[in-house]
Amino acid sequence: MRERIKQYKFGFCWQGFAAFALVMLPNILWAVIPPQNDVLTAGISPIPVVDVLENVFRVLVFAALIFVVRKPPVASRKIWLWTAAACLVCYYALWILYFGGNVAFLVLLGMAVFPSMVFVATALWRRNGIAFLCACGSGALHLVHICFTFG
Numbered sequence: 001m002r003e004r005i006k007q008y009k010f011g012f013c014w015q016g017f018a019a020f021a022l023v024m025l026p027n028i029l030w031a032v033i034p035p036q037n038d039v040l041t042a043g044i045s046p047i048p049v050v051d052v053l054e055n056v057f058r059v060l061v062f063a064a065l066i067f068v069v070r071k072p073p074v075a076s077r078k079i080w081l082w083t084a085a086a087c088l089v090c091y092y093a094l095w096i097l098y099f100g101g102n103v104a105f106l107v108l109l110g111m112a113v114f115p116s117m118v119f120v121a122t123a124l125w126r127r128n129g130i131a132f133l134c135a136c137g138s139g140a141l142h143l144v145h146i147c148f149t150f151g
Contacts, residue, residue: 004129007070007071008068008069008070008071008128008130009068009069009071010067010068010069011067011068011069012066012067012069013065013066013067013068013069013126013128015122015125015126016064016065016066016067016122016126016128016131017065017066019065019084019118019119019122020062020065020066022088022118023088023091023115023118023119026091026092026095029095029099030095030099035098035099035100035101036101037101037103039103039108039150040098040108043145043149043150044149045145045148045149046148046149047144047148050141050144050145050148051145053141054138054141054142054144054145057134057137057138057141058138060134060137060138061119061131061134061135061137061138063134064123064128064130064131064134064135065119065122065123065126065128065131065135068128068130068131069126069128070126070127070128074127076125076126076127077124077125078125080121080122080124080125081121081125083117083121083124083125084117084118084121084122084125087114087115087117087118087121088114088118090110090114091110091111091114091115091118094107094110094111094114095111098111105150105151108146108150109143109146109147109150111146112139112142112143112145112146113139113143115142116135116138116139116142116143117139119131119135119138119139120132120135120136120139122135123135
């Protein structure tokens with residue numbers, strides 16, 4: 001275990017920052033210009049501990065993607081880059097549906113799945129096991145939140 005942790009160092013990963021920034025773009029638009037039928041603002045989980053854990057894991061995944069890097073850098077597989085890009089396109093398409101008034105459960109579920117998959121794929125692309133574990137935890141908690149709140 002200790003040997004695996006030694007494979008990482010604190011630094012700056014611009015790819016992780018780009019993934020974070022691209023996923024946050026529709027959220028920024030949502031905060032500035034909320035849609036008329038905005039169910040997400042009332043989306044407080046009936047299980048408060050889920051909200052807390054989800055937010056903790058969200059911070060951890062962002063920190064791990066942006067500030068934890070492999071040493072030395074290792075070759076990455078482009079399939080994960082393309083997977084992240086495809087998930088991002090799906091995520092944007094769901095936001096377009098949401099802004100258009102579609103608040104169906106499957107749209108909301110997809111809005112939880114696809115950004116999580118962007119982070120998982122980015123972590124795999126950058127071969128960042130720490131970010132991968134954080135992204136899986138964050139994604140799972142995000143799904144639980146959506147299912148319990150809107151399901």
